[in-house]
Every structure is written in C-alpha cells, then in structure tokens.
Amino acid sequence: MKSLFLSFLFLCLSSFGYAQKFRIPNKKKSDKIHFKLINNLIIIPVEVNGVKLSFLLDTGVSKPIIFNVLHISDSLKFKESETIFLMGLGDGEPIEASKSINNVVKIGEVINLHQDFYAINNSDLNLAPRLGIPVHGIIGYDLFKDLTIEINYSRKFIRLTEPENFKYKPNRKSEKLHLEFYSNKPYINAEVTIKEKNIPVKLLIDSGGSDALWLFEDDSLNIHAGERYFNDFLGHGLSGSVFGKRSKVDGFNLKRFNLKQVNVAYPDSSSIIMAKNHKERNGSLSGNILKRFNVIFDYPKGFVTFKRNGYFKEKFNYNHSGIELAHDGVRLVKEVDDSNRRLKNSNLQNDTGGNNQLVVNVETHYKLVLKPAYAIVELRKNSPADLAGLRIGDLILTVNNKPAYRFSLQEITNKFYDDVGKRVKLKIERKGVVRDYSFTLKSPY
Structure with a gap:
C-alpha cells in the first residue's frame, strides 16, 4: 500500500517529565480495544475531554497530535500553553502547532488525566480523505511507555495491560527482540537480503506507516535500489510530500522469521534529513510487515515479541494501476425507493395462444441520496x-x-x-x- 503520513514519526520534540500517566482502574488492570485496520494502519477510538474521536496508533511518534482542531476545538476545551514549530518528513518548512496541557484521555477503560497534545490547524494534514474514515489525531509513545500493549492484527484488537500485571505465555512459535530507544522511538536490529547478501540493519518500528519497509540508500553497506525500481510518490510528510524509489529486496529476516520478495521504498535524501538524526538508523519497519505478526510491545522491559499470523504468507504486491x-x-x-413501490394496476390479458396472463404494473419511485x-x-x-x-x-x-x-x-x-x-x-x-x-x-x- 501507499505509505501514508509517515512524517508524523519524526517529530523533533523535546522530552518532558512523566507526571502524566495512563492507568487502568479495573480489577484486571487490563482492557481490550477493537480497531479498524485500513491500509495496514491501526485506527483506535480515543475520547479526549469527553469528545469521541479516532486516532492512528503510531509507535513512531513521541507526543500525541490532534490536527484540523478548528473543527472540534470548542468541544475539546483545549488549554493552550505555548506555540511551537514542528519539523518532519518532506522538504518543506516547519509547521506551527499549539501545545495543550492537562487533557483527559480515555481509550476504553484506560485513562490519563493529564495528557499533553500538540494541536495543528493545517488543513492539509488530514488523513480522512486517504483512509476513507475520519481520523483526528495520532498517539504513540505516551501510551506505550506506560503499558504493555498486545496488537493482534489478525483479530483486529489491542490489549492494554499495566506492566506489573502482564504475564507472558511460553510460546516456541514467537521471537522476542530487544528494543532500543532514540528520542522516545523504538528500534530493532533485523536483516535484509539484497543480491543474495545478508545485511544487518537498524530499523525504526513504525506502525504509523503503511509500507512494508523503508531503507536509506548507503553504498558503504550495499543498500541501494539497483537497476530494477520505479519512481513514485511515497506519502505526505509533516513538512511536505515525500518521493523516492520503489523496488523489492530478496528477503527480510527477524531472527528465524523470513519473508521473501518484500516491497521496499528508498526515500529521497532531501525528504529524510530529520530521520537521519539517528546516525545508526538504516530505515523503517512498517505496517505491511507488522500486520503479518501479532506483536507484544513491552517498552517498560525493553522488548518486543513477534508471532506470525494468517497474513504472514500474503504476497507483497504493488499498485499495478498507478x-x-x-x-x-x-x-x-x-x-430506487423500495419503500414507496406500489401496485399501479393489474389485469388479465390473452396472449397469442389464447391463454390468460396476469399483467402487473408497478409504480416505481426514486429518491436522491x-x-x-x-x-x-x-x-x-x-x-x-x-x-x-x-x-x-x-x-x-x-x-x-x-x-x-x-x-x-x-x-x-x-x-x-x-x-x-x-x-x-x-x-x-x-x-x-x-x-x-x-x-x-x-x-x-
């Protein structure tokens, strides 16, 4: 799928204290939330200050964002404390945002009484037309840092549990990988196969991107598109559109899990200046790979667990239409308005063979919808x-x-x-x- 809105992953935001915290005030200290999976992206219901909204669940964003807030600002009753400028993917200019403090956020039974948001009034940052459903914001690190989160892509639900209450079930079919963090974003070590050569890579885990894999071209590591590729629009960034090359890698490996002929995008270097702040980073692991696993994110313990699901063997395809x-x-x-259909008249008539037949005329009404x-x-x-x-x-x-x-x-x-x-x-x-x-x-x- 097209990689939509990936720029939200690379926000240059400073770190804040953790007075704000998500809690689950029930006996199980756990809750299950169903989500919509659209273009490999997870859309969850989120209530902000009593207003029911829909958010993108994005492991690559450090602070929650609400966009096009002018349409719902009166209901949200935001308390603005300062104006800042955000820079992300794309080669455009930084955009203006307002920081709002002490907001009440509920996700099912999960609640935070003092959540900060960054409100953006730029009408161009609107996910709804591309996804086909209303999406009002993005949430990531602030939720993941407080809870152990299981994402069941195959059954389309997430389970949120307070870390001290989460119990791992022994499973030989899963793989546990160590998480590294840079600017509050999670990274793992993986391996790509290009021209029969296995290359170790460090990747941002990016549930907010709908592509399979992004790699940054690097001749010293033999990471490049090669001869077989096509130029394409990769997505809208926080700071503008992102273009680059699309191709395939021979393989992608997460320990013993191996995927063949995987879609890969190589973004233009001018669009990923902010992404390269982490010098060791080689790219991103995104939704079209993540959805092939049921994943447990345990930020507090620094691990992520992958278990393959029914999507695992799904073929990696490109848009063949353009x-x-x-x-x-x-x-x-x-x-046709079926509720207003009614019998107009009926009568018996002789057919050419002399037999009687019933002729029924129905009056059809139409409606504009x-x-x-x-x-x-x-x-x-x-x-x-x-x-x-x-x-x-x-x-x-x-x-x-x-x-x-x-x-x-x-x-x-x-x-x-x-x-x-x-x-x-x-x-x-x-x-x-x-x-x-x-x-x-x-x-x-």
Whole structure:
C-alpha cells in the first residue's frame, strides 16, 4: 500500500517529565480495544475531554497530535500553553502547532488525566480523505511507555495491560527482540537480503506507516535500489510530500522469521534529513510487515515479541494501476425507493395462444441520496491508468460496471493491487463530462 503520513514519526520534540500517566482502574488492570485496520494502519477510538474521536496508533511518534482542531476545538476545551514549530518528513518548512496541557484521555477503560497534545490547524494534514474514515489525531509513545500493549492484527484488537500485571505465555512459535530507544522511538536490529547478501540493519518500528519497509540508500553497506525500481510518490510528510524509489529486496529476516520478495521504498535524501538524526538508523519497519505478526510491545522491559499470523504468507504486491484515490466528499445518487413501490394496476390479458396472463404494473419511485465520492489524487507517470488517459481529479463513477459508491475506499484500492494481467474498467466524470476507460494491470518495474 501507499505509505501514508509517515512524517508524523519524526517529530523533533523535546522530552518532558512523566507526571502524566495512563492507568487502568479495573480489577484486571487490563482492557481490550477493537480497531479498524485500513491500509495496514491501526485506527483506535480515543475520547479526549469527553469528545469521541479516532486516532492512528503510531509507535513512531513521541507526543500525541490532534490536527484540523478548528473543527472540534470548542468541544475539546483545549488549554493552550505555548506555540511551537514542528519539523518532519518532506522538504518543506516547519509547521506551527499549539501545545495543550492537562487533557483527559480515555481509550476504553484506560485513562490519563493529564495528557499533553500538540494541536495543528493545517488543513492539509488530514488523513480522512486517504483512509476513507475520519481520523483526528495520532498517539504513540505516551501510551506505550506506560503499558504493555498486545496488537493482534489478525483479530483486529489491542490489549492494554499495566506492566506489573502482564504475564507472558511460553510460546516456541514467537521471537522476542530487544528494543532500543532514540528520542522516545523504538528500534530493532533485523536483516535484509539484497543480491543474495545478508545485511544487518537498524530499523525504526513504525506502525504509523503503511509500507512494508523503508531503507536509506548507503553504498558503504550495499543498500541501494539497483537497476530494477520505479519512481513514485511515497506519502505526505509533516513538512511536505515525500518521493523516492520503489523496488523489492530478496528477503527480510527477524531472527528465524523470513519473508521473501518484500516491497521496499528508498526515500529521497532531501525528504529524510530529520530521520537521519539517528546516525545508526538504516530505515523503517512498517505496517505491511507488522500486520503479518501479532506483536507484544513491552517498552517498560525493553522488548518486543513477534508471532506470525494468517497474513504472514500474503504476497507483497504493488499498485499495478498507478492510481491513488481519496475520498472527495459526497454526490447525489438516484436510487430506487423500495419503500414507496406500489401496485399501479393489474389485469388479465390473452396472449397469442389464447391463454390468460396476469399483467402487473408497478409504480416505481426514486429518491436522491448522498453517497461517498472518490477521486484520483495521485497518478504514477507512464502507469497503465496514465497511459489509458486518466487524469488527476477524475471522479470515479463505476468500477468494473458497478457503482463506485457501493465500495469502500479500501475495497476499490485493493482492486488496483490485484494480479498483473487483470482488466479494470472505470467510468469517470471530468469537468461534467462522463468518460469510459479501461486498462490492464501491469508490474511497475
């Protein structure tokens, strides 16, 4: 999948005291929260000052962020204490944010009475169009540092437990790895195989990125894209868009777990200046690999445990169409109103053979309803969709002769990751004109 919004991982925030703390005030000192898995990203329900919101669970962010806060600021009753500037991925300028203190945060039965947030009013930082559901913020280190957190990707729930109450179950099928921390972000040692050579790498664990693997090109380590790659948009950063090369590595190894032909992105060096503050870092391990395991994060003890799940053998595919879609508001759609269908008249008539037949006339009523609209927001140059004539801004009306609004954003996107050779038909609207296009899915390199 496209790597969305990865820049939030690399915030340059100073460390603060830990007076704020997440607690679980029930007898078990544990709670289970169901989440939505969209584009390999975990979206959890979070209540802030009594307002129910949705947050991205991101192991790579040091302080929680709320964005587009102007839409909900009155309800949140934020207490602002200072204005700061944040810098992240991308080659743009730092953005302005307000620090808000002493907020009450609840995640299920988990609660923190004195949580800080960084509120960003930049309308460009909006995850909802790309994910197809409302997302109001990001939370990471402040939650992970206080609790032992089990992420069950296969059954789509997280279990949060106070560390002293968490009990590990002996399991020969899992692997426990040591965590290292730099600027409150977790790193592990792994291994990539490039041109049959095994290369040790230190990677940020980044549940806030939807790609499989990011690597920083380094000739001294023989880490580079090689000859088989394609240039692509990698995602939106806190400080701008991120571009780079996409390819595959022969293998990726976490101790005895081995994945073959893994998608990898090599971001442009100008976009990752902040990420390279940690000199030993070689890249990021993200959602398209993490989802293949059920993972236990134990920050207090400094370990992470991986156990393979049903996603493990899922093939690593790229977008074979070149299209990146986003939710683009709603449109009025004419639908049959079944509740208002009624018999208009009926009568017996003779057919040509002299037999009687009952003719029933039904009066059909229609209604106008609002349905989600999807538009092309990125289009890879020389991709099948680009060569077919599709353009950025095109509104998708039908997909393979079925109305687009009957699909979720992720369901349509998944069709673009289907097998090479499959045919895709799209009906689109461009500047009020309806057009038909079709193309064959093709490997991008």
